[in-house]
Amino acid sequence: MKEKHKHIKEPLVKLSRRADLDRKHSWSYRALAILAALVVDGIIIMLVVHMNPFDIYSTMFMGAFGTTRKIWVTLKELSLLLLISIALTPAYRMKFWNLGGEGQVLMGAWATAFCMIYLGDKLPSGLLLLVMFVAAIVVGGIWAFIPAVFKAKWGTNETLFTLMMNYVAIQMVAYFIIKWEMPKGSGHVGIINQATQAGWLPYLGSNSYALVVGFVVIVTIGMHVYLKYSKHGYEISVVGESQRTATYVGISVDKVIIRTLILSGGICGFAGWLIVSGSDHTITTTLAGGMGFTGIMVSWLAQFNVIVMILCSLLIVFMGQGASEIATSFGLNEAFGDILTGIIIFFIIGVEFFINYKLHFRKSSGKEEA
Amino acid sequence: MSSPENREVAISLRNVTKTFGSIKANNNVSMDIYKGEILSLLGENGSGKTTLMNMLAGIYAPDGGQIFVNGEEAVIRSPQDAFDYQIGMIHQHFKLVDVFSAAENIILGMQGKLKLDKKAILKDIQETVDRYGFEIDLNKKIYEMSVSEKQTVEIIKVLYRGAQILILDEPTAVLTPQETEKLFFVLRAMKDHGRTIVIITHKLQEVLELSDRVAVLRKGEYIGEIETKEATESSLTEMMVGKKVELNIDRTDPVDVKDLVRVEHLTCLNKYGIKALDDVTFTIRAGEILGIAGIAGAGQKELLEAIAGLQKAEPGSSIMYRAIDNNDEIQLLGKDVNDIKNLGISLAFVPEDRLGMGLVGNMGMVGNMLLRSYNEGRGIFTREKEPRQLAEEIKDRLEVSTPNIYTPVRKLSGGNVQKVLVGREISLAPRVLMTAYAVRGLDINTSYTIYNILSEEKQKGVGVVYVGEDLDVLVELCDRILVLCEGKVSGIVDARTTTKEELGVMMTKYSGDHIAKINVAKLLENDEDEEAENEREA
Numbered sequence: 033m034k035e036k037h038k039h040i041k042e043p044l045v046k047l048s049r050r051a052d053l054d055r056k057h058s059w060s061y062r063a064l065a066i067l068a069a070l071v072v073d074g075i076i077i078m079l080v081v082h083m084n085p086f087d088i089y090s091t092m093f094m095g096a097f098g099t100t101r102k103i104w105v106t107l108k109e110l111s112l113l114l115l116i117s118i119a120l121t122p123a124y125r126m127k128f129w130n131l132g133g134e135g136q137v138l139m140g141a142w143a144t145a146f147c148m149i150y151l152g153d154k155l156p157s158g159l160l161l162l163v164m165f166v167a168a169i170v171v172g173g174i175w176a177f178i179p180a181v182f183k184a185k186w187g188t189n190e191t192l193f194t195l196m197m198n199y200v201a202i203q204m205v206a207y208f209i210i211k212w213e214m215p216k217g218s219g220h221v222g223i224i225n226q227a228t229q230a231g232w233l234p235y236l237g238s239n240s241y242a243l244v245v246g247f248v249v250i251v252t253i254g255m256h257v258y259l260k261y262s263k264h265g266y267e268i269s270v271v272g273e274s275q276r277t278a279t280y281v282g283i284s285v286d287k288v289i290i291r292t293l294i295l296s297g298g299i300c301g302f303a304g305w306l307i308v309s310g311s312d313h314t315i316t317t318t319l320a321g322g323m324g325f326t327g328i329m330v331s332w333l334a335q336f337n338v339i340v341m342i343l344c345s346l347l348i349v350f351m352g353q354g355a356s357e358i359a360t361s362f363g364l365n366e367a368f369g370d371i372l373t374g375i376i377i378f379f380i381i382g383v384e385f386f387i388n389y390k391l392h393f394r395k396s397s398g399k400e401e402a
Numbered sequence: 403m404s405s406p407e408n409r410e411v412a413i414s415l416r417n418v419t420k421t422f423g424s425i426k427a428n429n430n431v432s433m434d435i436y437k438g439e440i441l442s443l444l445g446e447n448g449s450g451k452t453t454l455m456n457m458l459a460g461i462y463a464p465d466g467g468q469i470f471v472n473g474e475e476a477v478i479r480s481p482q483d484a485f486d487y488q489i490g491m492i493h494q495h496f497k498l499v500d501v502f503s504a505a506e507n508i509i510l511g512m513q514g515k516l517k518l519d520k521k522a523i524l525k526d527i528q529e530t531v532d533r534y535g536f537e538i539d540l541n542k543k544i545y546e547m548s549v550s551e552k553q554t555v556e557i558i559k560v561l562y563r564g565a566q567i568l569i570l571d572e573p574t575a576v577l578t579p580q581e582t583e584k585l586f587f588v589l590r591a592m593k594d595h596g597r598t599i600v601i602i603t604h605k606l607q608e609v610l611e612l613s614d615r616v617a618v619l620r621k622g623e624y625i626g627e628i629e630t631k632e633a634t635e636s637s638l639t640e641m642m643v644g645k646k647v648e649l650n651i652d653r654t655d656p657v658d659v660k661d662l663v664r665v666e667h668l669t670c671l672n673k674y675g676i677k678a679l680d681d682v683t684f685t686i687r688a689g690e691i692l693g694i695a696g697i698a699g700a701g702q703k704e705l706l707e708a709i710a711g712l713q714k715a716e717p718g719s720s721i722m723y724r725a726i727d728n729n730d731e732i733q734l735l736g737k738d739v740n741d742i743k744n745l746g747i748s749l750a751f752v753p754e755d756r757l758g759m760g761l762v763g764n765m766g767m768v769g770n771m772l773l774r775s776y777n778e779g780r781g782i783f784t785r786e787k788e789p790r791q792l793a794e795e796i797k798d799r800l801e802v803s804t805p806n807i808y809t810p811v812r813k814l815s816g817g818n819v820q821k822v823l824v825g826r827e828i829s830l831a832p833r834v835l836m837t838a839y840a841v842r843g844l845d846i847n848t849s850y851t852i853y854n855i856l857s858e859e860k861q862k863g864v865g866v867v868y869v870g871e872d873l874d875v876l877v878e879l880c881d882r883i884l885v886l887c888e889g890k891v892s893g894i895v896d897a898r899t900t901t902k903e904e905l906g907v908m909m910t911k912y913s914g915d916h917i918a919k920i921n922v923a924k925l926l927e928n929d930e931d932e933e934a935e936n937e938r939e940a
Contacts, residue, residue, distance in 0.1 A: 261783050266776045269769075273762045279712060280751070280759050281773045282739030 047389045058387045065383035069376040076371070081364060088358055088372075095357020096350045106353050108241040108311060111248035112303060114345040116320075116327035118255045118338060119299035122292050123176075124328075125259065125336050126272040128183065132194030134324025135201035136175045136297045138317070140168035140304025142205050145315040148224045148231035148308070149212060160231050165305055172301015173294040175201065180293030184286035198324070202317050209315065223313050233310035244310040251299065256338040268292055300324070333381065351376065411473070412437045412567055412598050413458065413489075418467035420453055425843060427453040430467070431624040433617055435567070440589065440599045442609040442630070444642055445619035446871065451602045452494075454619065455569045459491035460484035490560030491569040496552045498544045504551075505540040508559045530562050534591045537584070550581040557588070567598040574608060575699065586612050604642070604697055606635050606910060620644050639906045643873055651853050651878045654861060662688045662865040663709065663723050663734075663834060669716040670704045678704040679715075680889040686834060686865040688726060691856060693880030693897060694869040695905050701889040702869045703754060706836045709867075710751045711739045723747055726833070726863075750832035752823055754839045754869075756816075760823045763812030767793035767804065767822055770811055774830060796825035800851065817848035824855060835859050836867040841875070853879055873902040887912045 074085035096106045116133055123130040147164040155163060179193040214222035225231055236242040259265040271278045271288045278285050307319055326348060334340035355369020413435040420428045428450045435441055445451045456462045458469065460481045469476050471487045478484050484491070498507045505524055527540055538554050547555070553573060560568055570589075574582045589599055589612065603609060609616055609630065616633055618625040618641040625641050663686040672678040679701045686692055686709075694702055707713035709721055711734065721734040725747075732745060742749060753759040761770050771789035779785055793807040800821040804814050811819055820840065827835065837856070841849040856879070860866050870876045876883055880897040885908040892911035895904065 261786075263776055263782055263784050266769075266772060266784050269765070270762055270773065273764055274758055276755070276759045277762055277773070280710075280739070280753065282711075282743060 045391050045393055047391060050388060050390045061383055061387055062380065065379045066376065069379035072379070073372045073375050076375070081362075081368065083362065088362070091358050091361050092351075092354025092369075095355075095361075096353040098357075102353070104241050106349055107245050109353070110345050110349045111241070111245045112307060112311075113323050113326060113330060113349055114341060115248045115251060115303045115306065116300060116323045117330035117334075117341050117345060118252060119296050119303060120324075120327050121255065121296075121331050121336050121338065121341070122259065122265075122268055123296040124331050126268045126289065126292055128180070128289060128293065129191045130176065130179075130194050130293065130296055131191055131328065132176060132179065132197045132297075132324070133300050133327050134320045134322070135194075135198035136172045136300030137304045137307070137320040137324055138198075138201045138205055139175045140172035140301025141308045141315055141319050142201070142208065142304070143167040143171035143301065144231075144305045144308040145212070145221070145224060146208075152225045152228065152230040157230055161233070161309065164231055164309060165302070168301040168305035169298040170301070172304060173298035176293040176297025176300070177290065180290045184289045205315065205317050209317065212315075221314050221316070224308075224315075225313075231309055232313060233306070241311070244306050247302075247306060247310075251302070252338060252342070255299075259338065264288075264291070329377075347380075348373075348377075409439075410437045411435070412471070414470040414473075415454070416468045416470070418454065418457060418464045418469065420450075420457060420462060420465050426622045428457075428464075428619075429622045431619070431622075432467075433624055433627065435598060435600060436615075437566075437598050438593060438596050439614045440593055440601070440612055442613035442616045443600055443602045443619065444604060444606075444609055444616050444638060446604060446642055446873075449619045449642075450622040451619050452571055455491060455571065455600065455602060458484065458489050458567075459569060460489075461491075485563055485565070488564055488566040489569070490563060490565030490567070492553065492556045492560060492571065492573065494571045494575065496556055498552060498555060500545040501543060503541050503543050504538060504547075504555045504558070507544060507555055508540075508562050512563065527558065527562055530558060533595065534561070534588050536588055550577050550584070553577070553585070554588075561592070561597075565597075567600070568592065569600045569602070571602045572604075573601060574603070574605065582608075606638050609633075609638065610635065618642055635907075636903070639903060643902045643906055651850075651875070652857060653879065653881075654857065656687075656690045656860070656881050658689050658863065660688045660726065661724055662686050662726070663721060665705075665709070666720040666722070668705070668708060668719040668721065670701075670708055670713055670719070671716065672704065677889050679708070682886075682889070682891050684884050684891060684894055686867055688833070688865045689860060689863050690881040691860050691866040691868055691879060693876040693883040694867065694886060695871075695873065695876050695883055695909060696886035697909055698871070700886040700909075702838060702886060704889075705886070706751065706753070706838055706867065706869065709734065709834070709836065710749055711737050711742045723834075748830050748832045748834075750827035750830050750835045752820075752827050752835075752837040752840055754842075756819050756823050757812055761811055761819065764810050766806075766808035766810055767797065767802070768807050770822060771796075771826055771829075774826060792826070792829055796822065796829070800825050800855075816843045820844060820848065820852065824852060828855060828859060832859075832864055834865045834867070836869075838869045839871060840868065842871070849875075873905050876905070877902060885909055885911075 070085075070089070077083055077085045077088055095102065097103050116137060119136075120130055120133050144164045144167065147160065147167050151160055151163060175197055176194070179188070179190050179197060182188040182193060183190045209219070209221055212221045213219060233243050236246075259268065267278070267283050267288050270281070270283060271285055275285050278288070303323075304320075308315060312319060330341055330344045330348060333344045351369075351373040355373055356366060358364055358369055359366040411434050414433075416432050418428055418431045419426070431450075431454055443451045443455065453462065457464050458478065460478045460483050463479055469478060471489070476483075476487055478487065478489075481491075499510065502510065505520075505527055508527055509518075509523055524540055531538060531540070536554055536558060538551060538558065542551070544552060544555065557568070557570075573585060577585060589601075593599060601608075601613065610633065613630050615627060616630055616638065617627040618638070620642060625644070628637070628641070665685070666683050668679055668682040669677060670679040682701070682705065684692075694705070696702055704713050708715055708719075715721075715735050719735055723732045723734050724730070725732065732747070734742060734747075737745070751760075757763040762773065768789045771792045772784055775789065776784045790807065796802060797804065797807060802814070802818050802821045802825070804811075804818060811822055814822070824837070824840065835856070837852075840852050840856070844852065853875070856866050856868060860881075868876070868880055870879075877897055877900060882894055883897045883900060883905065884894045885892045885905060887909055890912055892908040895908075
């Protein structure tokens with residue numbers, strides 16, 4: 033037993049935290065990671081489906097940006113994902129793990145559809161849009177307000193609570209879908225107000241999604257400014273870093289938690305409004321399409337930096353669009369596209385480890401024998 | 403020092419040194435621990451007791467020196483290594499899994515067969531429990547346990563793993579007198595079974611009551627050892643606090659002293675509902691430094707936080723602030739930080755936990771300057787220019803060494819972190835400046851920078867409160883010293899005429915009752931034990 037202690041082996045690899053890596057270096061590491069991911073993807077493409085990786089990559093690119101129409105679809109998807117990521121971000125900066133984005137979006141969409149169906153022929157279109165907008169934000173906000181109050185007042189775990197709120201939202205929407213189904217017995221709501229287009233967000237020229245993109249640009253800039261330069265944004269950062277410090281300088285932690293979650297849920301509701309009114313014109317239980325969860329990844333990947341989030345959501349949307357394109361053009365299983373996407377994301381997340389830590393390999397083994 | 407011939411050395415430390423940054427936590431410590439003894443490791447806060455023992459337990463590795471176990475040199479790099487040498491340590495903060503039972507925690511991490519035979523294990527553990535006379539339900543979950551029961555589990559865990567040498571870090575700090583007595587009972591039982599016990603402590607009475615031998619550390623240095631039967635409270639105090647050290651702090655006589663904050667009958671409960679402060683009455687005066695002395699956890703934190711509006715007080719308490727200009731008196735209790743600020747009262751507070759409370763570690767100097775002022779001015783945006791200027795100013799004036807004013811402050815050294823915090827607080831132009839352990843962990847130069855700042859503030863007519871642990875500094879720096887003991891004021895003395903020894907005695911004034919209580923409890927308990935034993939035999 034004692035023998036073991038006399039010759040302590042140096043571990044093969046030791047980790048140490050890097051002092052700050054400068055920007056140029058860290059970005060070149062990230063670029064290298066993407067390159068490495070493409071190489072690994074290429075090998076997999078050749079081995080598994082025996083195709084030229086460059087064909088696949090160019091098809092993916094064309095799938096996302098090949099035509100004006102495709103560019104608009106990509107931009108719309110990018111905008112929606114970005115919007116939801118941005119909605120979650122203030123909560124995350126406060127270390128409030130809001131996993132309820134999906135439900136908050138859905139409830140916003142529900143409120144929007146509700147107004148379209150019941151008020152579609154009663155209000156002029158401008159006012160209707162405004163009512164829908166307000167209703168979506170309020171309902172989304174309430175959906176986040178509930179877990180926030182429980183967290184602030186009684187210290188409940190917000191991850192479980194927000195997650196469960198998703199299921200409540202899904203079941204509620206499922207109920208209303210049966211109630212509103214068109215035609216009866218189809219199990220779908222169908223396009224709402226197809227004839228009158230009441231409550232549809234107008235198209236600008238031929239660029240059908242310009243308004244959606246425009247709204248998201250405004251929210252993105254607004255959120256960036258809010259988090260970085262406003263008093264509220266500062267309070268959020270302090271509460272996220274240390275609640276004791278916040279209390280010490282007189283910030284009311286409960287108030288900040290509740291206020292921020294209303295904002296977070298409200299923007300999710302706003303996203304629900306954009307989806308129903310600006311894009312889908314109908315409601316389904318899968319309307320958020322997992323973006324409430326993908327948004328979490330985007331927000332983390334960008335380390336809660338709003339500007340970096342644009343790049344992250346672009347990457348994810350681009351990969352998604354590309355993946356479905358190669359599925360159709362080459363008759364490949366859609367899952368294959370997801371494999372390629374997964375590998376790229378794995379490399380991008382993985383490189384952060386090497387940016388934060390330095391590896392020291394054991395020197396030659398000669399020293400040990402001595 | 404003569405030691406009996408039949409003593410066998412269990413552990414020897416030779417020239418053990420450990421540094422953290424620029425701080426020498428242990429400097430060339432050489433000492434022996436004998437088999438089958440109860441050794442007290444005595445020293446003030448920050449004297450390096452825990453660090454030294456952590457090196458035996460495999461938490462830290464020494465920077466220099468050697469450790470011998472049973473005469474052979476040992477390299478202890480992990481708690482597992484320590485167990486291989488049959489050394490086990492019970493830390494101040496328990497390391498137990500809350501949702502597991504006592505037995506599950508005890509076997510956690512041990513090698514065993516694939517299938518857990520719970521019955522056999524329970525029987526096995528119960529044997530250990532009975533041998534030393536522990537009182538514990540092995541099936542009880544940790545979250546249902548009192549602090550003392552948790553401690554018992556920790557001790558059994560270490561024993562069950564076959565530790566011959568047990569180190570306990572301030573084991574009585576969290577116990578009631580009765581629980582303390584029970585603990586001492588099992589410790590003596592362990593000694594009778596040939597185990598070696600080291601207890602880390604700064605409570606003199608316990609040392610005298612329990613141990614065979616005392617080893618004393620002071621400021622990281624090994625001072626010496628003494629047989630307990632030859633020791634007295636005063637001889638131990640002298641070893642612990644040392645001879646008078648010349649510090650040469652420039653202390654001016656207070657001028658124009660006025661009452662500033664009158665604290666009366668202040669009683670506060672801690673989160674367990676126990677009195678952290680008990681009927682505390684004193685006055686903070688403008689133009690004076692009021693020192694607060696006491697062993698760790700005597701109520702210092704609660705006292706400062708109550709004045710700062712961060713701690714609730716019990717009915718009957720009062721903290722009156724007297725405005726200097728018009729002599730208006732304002733009740734501070736029941737008001738929070740913002741209320742106090744809005745009344746125009748400028749209270750500066752340098753808390754003990756610098757990065758967890760006083761500052762935001764991930765923000766730079768500029769962001770941290772904003773903490774106190776972000777809400778000033780109209781509009782929804784924070785100001786940019788003022789905090790930046792303030793950060794630059796503090797960086798120059800206090801010579802903060804940082805790459806730039808946006809570098810997160812957690813990356814700065816302890817001394818620089820403290821300069822940022824103190825700099826910000828005095829920039830508030832405070833009327834009252836409260837500091838908790840303002841120089842803990844700082845090197846001599848930075849410490850003097852801080853002392854000078856406090857003296858300057860005093861000369862400006864600020865009421866300064868200095869909570870400290872180094873008695874030399876308290877005596878040299880302050881004008882008056884309030885001594886806290888177990889939440890009560892054991893006296894307020896003139897710093898110019900008092901001595902360290904007097905302060906030391908006052909710091910443990912009420913612990914006297916504590917021992918008396920233990921003795922009574924001991925008598926009662928012995929009776930009960932006998933009864934229980936009679937019953938068992940019957």
